[in-house]
Amino acid sequence: METTNKMVRVFAGSEITVNLLSNELENEGIATNIINEYEISNFRGFSTGTPYSVDLYILDTDFEKADPIVREFLKINKM
Secondary structure, three states: OOOOOOEEEEEEEOHHHHHHHHHHHHHOOOOEEEEOHHHHHHHHOOOOOOOOOEEEEEEHHHHHHHHHHHHHHHHHOOO
Protein backbone atom coordinates (compact mmCIF):
# COMPACT_ATOMS: atom_id res chain seq x y z
CA MET A 1 0.00 0.00 0.00
CA GLU A 2 1.37 3.36 -1.02
CA THR A 3 1.41 6.18 1.52
CA THR A 4 1.07 9.73 0.26
CA ASN A 5 1.99 12.73 2.32
CA LYS A 6 0.25 16.04 1.87
CA MET A 7 1.84 19.46 1.95
CA VAL A 8 0.44 21.79 4.61
CA ARG A 9 0.84 25.57 4.56
CA VAL A 10 2.20 26.68 7.92
CA PHE A 11 2.99 30.32 7.21
CA ALA A 12 2.52 33.09 4.66
CA GLY A 13 4.37 36.38 4.62
CA SER A 14 7.23 38.26 3.06
CA GLU A 15 9.99 36.36 1.32
CA ILE A 16 12.53 37.35 3.98
CA THR A 17 10.32 36.19 6.87
CA VAL A 18 9.43 32.95 5.12
CA ASN A 19 13.12 32.23 4.47
CA LEU A 20 13.97 32.85 8.15
CA LEU A 21 11.29 30.45 9.36
CA SER A 22 12.22 27.92 6.69
CA ASN A 23 15.82 27.94 7.92
CA GLU A 24 14.69 27.37 11.51
CA LEU A 25 12.53 24.42 10.48
CA GLU A 26 15.23 22.90 8.30
CA ASN A 27 17.75 23.21 11.16
CA GLU A 28 15.38 20.91 13.09
CA GLY A 29 15.29 18.40 10.25
CA ILE A 30 11.93 19.49 8.80
CA ALA A 31 11.91 19.80 5.02
CA THR A 32 10.18 22.90 3.67
CA ASN A 33 8.84 24.08 0.34
CA ILE A 34 8.54 27.79 -0.45
CA ILE A 35 6.05 28.90 -3.09
CA ASN A 36 6.20 32.47 -4.34
CA GLU A 37 3.25 32.87 -6.72
CA TYR A 38 4.16 36.50 -7.46
CA GLU A 39 7.63 35.54 -8.68
CA ILE A 40 6.30 32.55 -10.62
CA SER A 41 3.65 34.63 -12.39
CA ASN A 42 6.18 37.36 -13.27
CA PHE A 43 8.41 34.69 -14.79
CA ARG A 44 5.48 33.53 -16.92
CA GLY A 45 4.81 37.08 -18.14
CA PHE A 46 1.86 38.16 -16.03
CA SER A 47 1.49 39.40 -12.48
CA THR A 48 -0.85 38.07 -9.80
CA GLY A 49 -0.77 38.45 -6.05
CA THR A 50 1.58 40.67 -4.13
CA PRO A 51 5.34 40.46 -3.62
CA TYR A 52 4.72 39.96 0.11
CA SER A 53 2.60 36.84 -0.30
CA VAL A 54 4.98 33.91 -0.07
CA ASP A 55 3.77 30.55 1.29
CA LEU A 56 5.75 28.07 3.38
CA TYR A 57 4.74 24.41 3.23
CA ILE A 58 5.82 21.30 5.12
CA LEU A 59 4.75 17.66 5.00
CA ASP A 60 1.69 16.91 7.11
CA THR A 61 3.69 14.23 8.92
CA ASP A 62 6.05 16.95 10.22
CA PHE A 63 3.30 19.26 11.46
CA GLU A 64 3.37 18.11 15.08
CA LYS A 65 7.13 18.68 15.28
CA ALA A 66 6.95 22.01 13.41
CA ASP A 67 4.00 23.56 15.25
CA PRO A 68 5.89 24.66 18.41
CA ILE A 69 8.73 26.06 16.27
CA VAL A 70 6.29 28.09 14.15
CA ARG A 71 4.42 29.34 17.24
CA GLU A 72 7.65 30.44 18.93
CA PHE A 73 8.79 32.16 15.72
CA LEU A 74 5.50 34.06 15.50
CA LYS A 75 5.69 35.02 19.18
CA ILE A 76 9.29 36.26 18.98
CA ASN A 77 8.59 38.22 15.80
CA LYS A 78 5.27 39.56 17.15
CA MET A 79 3.15 38.28 14.27
